[in-house]
Amino acid sequence: MKAITFMSVLFMATVSWAQPQINAAAPAFSEVDAAGKTHALSDYKGKWVVLEWYNKDCPFVKKHYGSKNMQKLQEDYTAKGVVWLTVISSAKGEQGYLDPAAALEDAKKTGSKATAVLIDEDGTMGKAYDARVTPHMYVINPQGNLVYMGAIDDNSSSNAKVIAKSENYVKSALDAAMAGKEVKTTVTKAYGCTVKYK
């Protein structure tokens, strides 16, 4: 075998990333929210859970919040008993980071109808879910298994005008799964800004 010099180092860099699986148990977590209360996945056994990764300065998050699209989803589904958790995994000093008080303030300002905003400053929850961008969405069923993960909808444009014609994957997954039907699209490529981990 002849020796060849390679410029870039080529090894598998997947060591630090988990690979959550559809129809398998969602990764456990335990995080403190902006009001100081601790939430763990095990608390919500028997309920539908939606996880939404958030960065207030990301243009793609602004697309859904500015248009009130995200808030409406939160409102519609929390009314049906879904637990909606917004997660901020930005490290301190990075884009999107909010301390608890600022996070509460921000939620009030945007009119968020989420059940709670989790502050994942050290990024452990994000890494456990392999959350790469904001918004990155996950739907978990009452048995604790993942039924959907990926983009919020099928149009990666940052222009809010496309929302009306986009298929909302979270809505489709919840509507199907909650009615006991098969979820058609279980995994999609999430679009958005990278999560600013430590």
Add this chain to the structure above:
Amino acid sequence: MLNYFLTLLVVLSTLVGSLVQANNSSHKYKDELIELMISQVPTANKSDERVFLLEYKIKPDWHIYWKNYGDSGAAPIVSLEGANLKEILWPFPYRYVVADLHNFGYADQVTFPIKVNQLDASGKIKFDLEWLVCKIECIPGFAEISYNLAEENVNSAEAARIETEYKNALLRVPQVKSDWNVRSVDIENNQLRYRLYLPKNIPVDSIQNIEVFPEEFGLVSNTPASVGDVNTTENYFELTQNLDVNRPSEKTSLMQTVVLQSKDGSHETASVHTPVQSAPPNYLAALLFAFLGGMILNLMPCVFPILSLKAFSFIKSSDSQQIKKSTWLYTFGVLASFLTIGAVLSALRLSGESIGWGFQLQNPLIVYILVLLFFVLALNFFGLFEMGDLVANWFSGKANNKFFSSDFGTGVLAVVVASPCTAPFMGGALGMTLILPIPMSLGIFLALGAGLAAPLLLLAYVPNLAEKMPRSGAWMITFKQFMGFPLLATVLWLLWVLSLQIGDSQFWLVLISLLILAFLIWMNSVSQSRNMKRSILTLGLLMLFYVGTALRAEPQSAKTGAASNWQGYSKNLIEENKGKKAIFVDFTAAWCVTCQVNKRLVLDTDEIQSEFKKRDVLLIRADWTNKDPAITEALAAFGRNSVPFYVFYDKDKNSKILPELLTKQMVYDLFSKEE
């Protein structure tokens, strides 16, 4: 007064003129991070198609994205008003790693050629552009650029620059190249390992860096492929990639853009087909299928009459031992021939030729030789001459004539006549020979041979066979004459194949040569003088030689079947319609008997044609009668090298492969999922 007005007029027109000028040069956009420009490529105009160049200049340290942006980001989006966006050509990307996330995109500058058609009569097009440009933070950008084809005003220097830019951009767009191949695929524990074979003009030891970018999300991880073995003799890289655990099981393959960077800094790129099947090919199953296929070959009209020759020898001999010995010799003949074919195909494969089973029939000269062979055999069966007589006189009594009527020779003959036929089960097994290491693929050919010889061999071992056989008698002659007819049928079929491959005048030459041949053979058998016989045979051979060299394959206009509902094979046509329509691709050839049977009994029947029409299926017939590298490559992408082969794409781009022997129910079942 007049002077005043004239001056005003001049001033005004200059002003207006400069405004018009500004419009012409306003196919541009600029902000702090991005500068972009749209130009038309005049030399790339087709009747209804135009090509534009979208040139991006990006602030240093920032990047925009490829069509598959990787772990994060967003691809640039182009929408049009006043025309239809036919295709964006994506030059190969670079890798940007930001905090463990792998993104694919471009920095400094990139040019996208854009193909546009269905232009508005007004010639006005509006380009609506959106992109995401990132360093660590990301900033979306938007631009609207109007283009008026009627008001084009480009000087020759600019035109030359556009032309060069276009050519350079095209070089960076990966194409599917038939001489870049993925083989020896192994999948274990969500790890994909394979060999990437490169053409001889790109030696692996001249490559400094290799990058593999998946063109689609969700099948492999975006981390770099790791390089294992680098083999300079066979010119391949062994690569390993991680498969996504959540990949959908219906997806059997993935296109990836491979980028090679040479030590001198230049790049080579191609779009390579990579299987991501969960189950590695099962070698034992392949051997079994090859064996079964070989057995079924015995029933094919090409082979069956030859078997009767062998069976007669059972009858003539009164000795069971003799029968067994001669059948073993026959078996060796079969095995040796298949081994030779396997060796030849493997050698061709090593040298980079992409060929498949039945490829020999793509050459009209070979088809002609087979026509002659079957024709002469049929004449022999009818009793026009005796084999020994013909050959003995040519070799003037040497022992060589023994070969053709020997048992070993019959075995070779059986394989030669089997070559135009492909039995069910053979296709998949043969396809595997494309990716298996050579000793293993030779094993498959041996299994084929074993299958072909097996029935006779089994028969030879029936106890007291000699006693059980019917008494030898005149009926044997009648039976042999009867067997001449399937042989003639094969001749007719091969002539039909030939007619599709060569021109009319050459075809007449072939028919006439058959007549003259028959006459010469008859003359030979009635003539008494040895010299006469010699010269007749020489004359015959010369004539055949002359006709043989006169044959040239002529590309035929696509005769697409009775209903003409089938389109010719076009990769673009398939790619364009995937996801929009259901597509049925029929890989067939005139010389493939099973293909013709499937056509007559299933695919071209009114019932099935109307079902296809009802479901709005795009029908594509890939005709492999003559050599066609595009079709050979398409087959290889599915791990096949023989026909028939049928693949169906549904509206969700899922593909399904159908078996070699079709039934109508199989076609109906394709659509049952939609119910």
